[in-house]
Amino acid sequence: MSFTGDGSKLCHVLAMPFPGRGHINPMLSFCKILASRRPEKILITFVITEEWLGYIGADPKPEAIRFATIPNVIPSEREKVADFPGFYEAVMTKMEEPFERLLDQLVSPVDVIVGDVELRWPVAVANRRNILVAAFWTMSASFYSMLHHLDVFSRDQHLTIGTLGEKTENISGISSLHMEGLLTVVHKTDDRAMQLALECIFSASKANYLLFTTVQELEAETIDTLKDIFSFPVYPIGPAIPYLELENTDHSHDYIKWLDSQPDGSVLYISLGSFLSVSNAQMDEIVEALNNTGIRYLYVARGEASRLKDKCGDKGMVIPWCDQLRVLSHSSIGGFWSHCGWNSTLETVFAGVPILTFPLFLDQFPNSSQIVDEWRNGWKIEVSSMSENEVILVKEDIEVLVEKFMDLESQEGKEIRDRARELKTMCHKAIGKGGSSYKNIDAFFNDISFQGH
Template sequence: MHTSEACGDGRTNTCHVVAMPFPGRGHINPMMNLCKTLALRQPKNILITFVVTEEWLGYIASEPKPDSVRFATIPNVVPPERLKAVDFPAFYEATMTKMEAPFEELLDRLEPPVRAIVGCVELRWPVAVAKRRNIPVAAFWTMSASFYSMLHHLDVFARQQNLVATSLDAEAENIPGISSVHLADIETVLHQNDDQVMQLAMECISKVPIANYLLLTTVQELEPEIIDSLKAIYSFPVYPIGPAIPYLELREDYNIGDHSPDYANWLDSQPPQSVLYISLGSFLLLSSTQMDEIAEALNSSGIRYLWVARAEASRLKDKCGEKGMVVPWCDQLKVLTHPSIGGFWSHCGWNSTLEALYAGVPMLTFPLFLDQVPNSSQIVDEWKNGWKVETSNLGSDKLLAKEKIEELIKRFMDLESREGIKIRERARELKVMCHRAVANGGSSDENLDAFLRDISRPLVD
């Protein structure tokens, strides 16, 4: 076990919370953002132990955090990050079967006594571990409430009908609780994704009913009907505490150092709302051929752009032209809130979606995997702050041609067109909604306080 400070600190009145995220950037980031928020709200009598694998500690150990958040590690018992996308079902299953025992061994050594556990739903086992030890536990969900609801109803239906994920595709239209609006998304998700992944996801959802809390990284006002339906299903508190993004770090008094990266200086030199920001996630990657089509379309369009291209960045830099910049990584929320950004071409991961909503930036949606499909539908059809690029399928050889890309991004970045004005007005309305939720007295603000009060109560034997 590694801890960034001694485990035993003698603070018997301390509310000691253990956070156990799923080992992936899309889960670790929102969990850490929640922990930072809790620590800043109750700085004097809270201690949060943030548990990661040794590999993940190497990635995040140097990131700034409050003193009351410390790291602890379990061994690297799951495949390394570089192999995750090679066989994701195997990785997913390993997180459920290999991490539980070392986590329990860690709990035995932690001091002061643990008052609450916050565990990712996708790990399946944190709720059971907490229950065996009589520790209050919050199930932490890092995707939309809508996708949670879909999986819940899929799981209930599958158990009632004695079905497995492979059989659900043909039965999708018969599943109670799935609205006609979401039926096509469910069918797409079931068709495009590995049956084993869907089966494991449903098993994870099935463990939530014995938790003490469900924490959602969404905002009540973004998904009110779905959230209210979940509150009616469960007998324990369901707290929407989102967006679980690093908005606190946007404050002027939050010091991250004086160094400005090159992309920030470049953005400073661009006209307002003139830059298209492109990031298609860090997990699944497009083919080099598709990336080249996008690069050619961007250069032909004359649109300014900042493109996060991960491993392809060094290769694509030579293709970026005079109006573009390609980088391997950026501070996404700071980029999205920069006044020069006028649009976001996204894979629709939930955290990226929340950051775009918070920043008030309209989106081009390009879903690649799992929950990104229904996220795209929410953006385009429900919230109306985005357009679909095209239904994408990593399993096909279908290529999105540069001519179509060029035409679309020109229309999307036209600030003076009727549709361009309309979509940006809607994006600004959603921005206000998100900011109000985390402001003093907002829905997420009050839910965070309520959760803190709940877990801070003295334990009764």
């Protein structure tokens, strides 16, 4: 426990995210929320690779948060798509030693390590050093529960991912709806990467706390079940998204000015992820279909934005990047065509926007099922064919689907929008004073403040 200038105790949190934007962003959002609640009583050291410092080092952050780096001992962020299983294994095996060296060099002793579950080793490091550790999960609580029950089953049956086969039908604790999504994930994921993921889940069971970026009310049944399973506190603290930054009303971006000029609820926002997305041919098909419908759209297309700009009609805008939460919160947005990454899903729920789900890999499939079947704030795009590298959806089907989805007057359209607004209210209530996430963040801070010395 460190001390402030007036001699009061300062709780030192060491945050160790998995090196990827979908993990760094929610952990940094959580740290900012934590710092905003107790700015005079907390110090947060946020650990990233030197490469990631180059990406986010200049971004604004509270005074209570400081960055610390470890060397670039893993493949570059730009290379990981080519061999993700290899990247994943490098993260598991090469980052632990420099992380421990960093721990030894810190002047202020660490009271708690908040480590991404998918790193596996932070829990072991903390336990060896007798430091409190919170396992931080950046996907849905439902997906965590699926993997936990799959891990328990495979250990009990002495099975590996490669030998599970049809035996998965016998796994207790997973509903038939969730099992379908889980099997899709297992079949589409490299066996070694899947095995490593289960090892991470097992490691998290040895933590002192389990933090979820979700909201209690969104996944109440699953979270209550997990609280019964584990003997340590389970805290849903979400949504771990940058909602604090919405207070900064930035209208300088061209895309915000463009949205300002569009009618309320008229724009379809499209973003299919920053990691694995669709093929160039599929992007062309989407843009052509949207142009044919005359529906207004804002499309984030990463590296293909400059090429697709030439194909845009007068009602569309294609950009390489945007402040997604600010866009989703804009009054002109009437729907989101999404790959269903968990962070995007939480941002969409927070903004109260209906979702057109287009899952591509990993947890996106069960996330899509939650949206469509459980929360009922979206529709799923059924694909006509699928291969290893691309999902094919022809423009004629896209046109019919998008016109139906963006029809604000249809009964179905009204129902999903009403439901989206209900979930938004639930989400905002959770982060407000006295709400479930608000209280869980307070409880976590009190725990680590009292026990971390």
